[in-house]
Amino acid sequence: MDGTLPSPAEWRDWAALPSHVLCAILSLIQVDILRGVGVVLACKSWRRVAVEESLLWQRIDLAAPEDTARKGPAGWQLMARAAVDRSAGRCESFRGRADGEFLIYLADRSPSLRSLHVTSWFYMVEKEFITGVIKKLPLLEQLVLSGGMFGKECLEALLEHCPRLQLVDMDGCEASSAIGIRFVERCKRRIKELQMPKMRGGCGCCVHYAQRYADEHDE
Numbered sequence: 001m002d003g004t005l006p007s008p009a010e011w012r013d014w015a016a017l018p019s020h021v022l023c024a025i026l027s028l029i030q031v032d033i034l035r036g037v038g039v040v041l042a043c044k045s046w047r048r049v050a051v052e053e054s055l056l057w058q059r060i061d062l063a064a065p066e067d068t069a070r071k072g073p074a075g076w077q078l079m080a081r082a083a084v085d086r087s088a089g090r091c092e093s094f095r096g097r098a099d100g101e102f103l104i105y106l107a108d109r110s111p112s113l114r115s116l117h118v119t120s121w122f123y124m125v126e127k128e129f130i131t132g133v134i135k136k137l138p139l140l141e142q143l144v145l146s147g148g149m150f151g152k153e154c155l156e157a158l159l160e161h162c163p164r165l166q167l168v169d170m171d172g173c174e175a176s177s178a179i180g181i182r183f184v185e186r187c188k189r190r191i192k193e194l195q196m197p198k199m200r201g202g203c204g205c206c207v208h209y210a211q212r213y214a215d216e217h218d219e
Contacts, residue, residue, distance in 0.1 A: 017045075019049055019053055019055070020055065022045075022046060022049045022053075022056075023049065023053060023055050023056040026046070026049060026050055026056055027056060027059065027061075030056075030057075030060065030061060030062060030083065031062055031064070031079070033050045034062075034079040034082055034083060035079070051086065052086075054086065054087050054088040054089075054090045055090070056086070057083055057084075057086040057087035057088075057090070057091060058087060058090050058091060058092050058093070059091075059092060059093040060080075060083045060084070060087065060091055060093065060094045060095065060096065061093075061095045061096065062076075062079065062080060062083060062095070062096030062097065063095050063096045063097075063117075063119045064096075064097070064119075067096070067097045067119040067120040067146075068120070068121075069120075070120075070121060072097050072120065076097055077099075077101075077102055080096060080097070080098070080102055080106075081102065081105060084105065084106055084109050084110065085109070087109075087110065089109060089110065089111065089112070090112065091106070091109070091110040091112070091113060092110075092112050092113060092114045092115065093113070093114060093115040093116075093117075094106060094110070094113065094115070094116055094117070095115075095117040095119060096117075096118075096119055096120075097118070097119060097120040098118045098120060098122055099120075099122045099123075099124070100122060100123070100124035100125075100128060100129070100132075103118075103122075103124070103129070103132070103133045104128075104132040104133060106133075107132065107133045107136040107137055108136065110137075111136070111137075111139075112139055113137050113139065113140060114139050114140060114141045114142065114164075115140075115141060115142040115143075116137070116140065116142070116143050116144070117142070117143075117144040117146075118144065118145050118146055118148075119146050120146060120147065121146065121147030121148060121172075122147065122148050123148060123149065124148065126149075126150060126151060126153055126154050126176065127153070129150070129154060130153065130154060130157040134154070134157045134158060134161050134162065135157070135161050137161075137162060138161060138162060138163070138164075139162075139164060140158075140162040140164065140165060141164045141165060141166050141167070142165075142166065142167040142168075143158070143162075143165065143167070143168050143169070143170075144167070144168075144169040145169070145170050145172070145173050146172045146173075147172045147173060148173050148174070149173065149174045149175075149176050149197075150170060150173050150174075150175070150176060150197050151175055151176035151177050151179065151197070152177070152179050152180075152183060155168075155179070155183075155187055155196075159186075159187065159190055165190070165191050166191065166192045166193065167191070167192065167193040167194075168187075168191050168193070168194050168195065169193070169194075169195040170195055170196060170197040171195035171196075171197075171198070173197035173198075174197055174198065174199070175196070175197040175198055175199045176197075177199075178199060179196065179197075184196060
């Protein structure tokens with residue numbers, strides 16, 4: 001020990017960080033930004049990026065542990081819409097709680113969406129999901145639905161309107177009816193990673209005979 005003090009840390013102007021660096025940092029706390037808390041209150045330049053920089057909202061991730069509950073926290077729809085609005089049409093990925101109304105809002109304002117991961121259970125009439133969401137997302141490459149009821153009609157629409165699809169995961173969803181094996185094979189030839197919705201509930205015999213009928217009459 002020679003009694004010398006360490007040199008002081010180099011001073012940095014954190015307010016002068018480039019926008020793309022700030023976006024990388026702030027993308028980790030998007031929920032806090034939308035709630036108006038945390039480091040976004042630090043300085044004017046950080047607040048500007050949080051509110052005005054659409055690049056920050058190109059990949060939106062608002063997923064939370066409570067998404068497994070049927071009823072979401074108060075104000076989640078407003079937060080999700082605000083995130084989509086801030087993307088200014090540049091959103092390419094969304095992950096978080098959603099319902100039918102929000103998915104239509106997202107699809108209308110995100111023509112470049114490539115990845116959609118709904119982390120909550122939701123209900124939407126299948127035809128409305130097709131016309132209001134699927135047909136508006138021709139660039140979609142990944143679709144993960146954590147809960148809901150979907151059937152063959154929905155999958156047919158995905159094959160027709162989303163030619164870039166490489167991953168579909170509906171393992172947590174319920175099939176509205178049995179899906180024939182030949183149609184499943186056709187889906188597998190088009191989609192590299194595929195988890196189909198499953199028939200749940202009812203007696204095992206009914207499910208067995210429904211599946212057998214679907215396989216025998218599949219086109």
